[in-house]
Amino acid sequence: MAILEHLPEERPVIIMTADPAQFDDRPRKARMVELPNMIGAPSRSPALHDQPTPETMHCVPLGVEEMRRHMGVIAQTLCEHDPALFVIDVSAEIAMLSRIMSVPAVTIRMHGDRDDKGHVAGYEACVGMLAPFDERIEQANYTHRLRERTFYTGGLCTTKAPLRGRQEAREKLGLPEDRRITLVIAGGGGSGTPYAPLTVAARAEPDTQWLIAGPVHREGHETDFGNLRELGWIDNLTDYLCAADRVIASAGDNTVHEIARAGKPFLCIPEWRYFDEQQAKARELARLGAATYRETWPASIPEWQRALNETDALDTAILSSLHQDDAALKAAEWLETLATDLWRVS
The missing domain is CATH 3.40.50.2000 (Glycogen Phosphorylase B;)
Known part of the structure; x- marks a missing residue:
């Protein structure tokens, strides 16, 4: 929502979420698409549940109806609206889905030991990564070729309460x-x-x-x-x-x-x-x-x-020095520039 506040009014926004209530106070108009909550949903048979997970994925159990509907709503929304960008909250699997559907995606970067095949595949599937922190606290093991495609906003804080002495x-x-x-x-x-x-x-x-x-x-x-x-x-x-x-x-x-x-x-x-x-x-x-x-x-x-x-x-x-008052603004400007540049027909 902090970034949404700074996107151009003429840029339509769609928010896909399993919890629409958390966006009740959104600062501008945006279409809400509710996703089925698939967290903890079971497979429909022990044999399906026991199938091994591919190395390029993290959490993709078979035979989970809620997961199929969740991913189906995402796919249908991308198909219907043909978005300029799909900003993804960390999911490597959804980043790969976006690439398969020929939709440019940006994933939100987080710290951690994420050099496994699943994370790297998700990063490579994106047109860029958005890191809501200062580049000075980037990890040394994050590869140079991916760092070059990462935009660092500086420390993004959503709190607006006034500071007092x-x-x-x-x-x-x-x-x-x-x-x-x-x-x-x-x-x-x-x-x-x-x-x-x-x-x-x-x-x-x-x-x-x-x-x-x-x-x-x-x-x-x-x-x-x-x-x-x-x-x-x-x-x-x-x-x-x-x-x-x-x-x-x-x-x-x-x-x-x-x-x-x-x-x-x-x-x-x-x-x-x-x-x-x-x-x-x-x-x-x-x-x-x-x-x-x-x-x-x-x-x-x-x-x-x-x-x-x-x-x-x-x-x-x-x-x-790690906090930046204009971090959300910089993120919005980068996303808008990226969306414009990717779709420019010369």
Whole structure:
């Protein structure tokens, strides 16, 4: 939706999605095509389910009615509307479908160990790749021939909430002005931030106020501490970011760029994702000096203290430079130029 806001009004847009409700607040007119939700749908026989997956694909079980209808709606929509471009949210298989149907596709790039045959085939099937991050955190193992076809927007953050000064944000939230505050952000993509390691962190820095935004995962043996407070789901995360002295979070794209936008020291502890997406991004952030990186949550007081001291010593200007206010605009302009150039008849 951030990119959609900047596409020319005269460019018709069709959005294909299994969850149209997430686009209710879209900034401009767009036709919605609902796709059957095929996630977790079963094959119709054990023998079909047990057929091996081709090396050039990732998730293509046989005999799944929902998958056939899902791909059929996509194919029918491409056939009916003959789009100038088909922008694909990461699926290698759909990129190959687009190429087979003679429709130029652009896939959204993500970090991770994606040099397998399936990903490479998907990238090669596209006329270009769109990376919503800064080229400085590109992975060294992403091949040069594919990098040349990638457009880097700079850090794209969808958050538009105003940034406030530290004191103003604390006054607004009713937080103490004279106490160190560490904000822990738990995203919605996993089972929640583990609570037990944070109880150790609270003991490692008893004078620090620890705030946890988002869901936490408890195992039942944790002890609560007075300087450790759960906020739950909040709709004013930016205010808490502005109020914090440091931030601990995973390596999700928008989360990273929200922290960069606020310019806070960042301890990055990635969550499990397919193809080690977050681990790869966290390593690149650490390489650049934009964040401190720990592969897993610190389990002891000394290790927490080392990680926090390293985080406090970061030059926040490096992380801040990874966020670009005009990233969505640049993405839209690149897509429009690509669509125009590909279809120009000289």
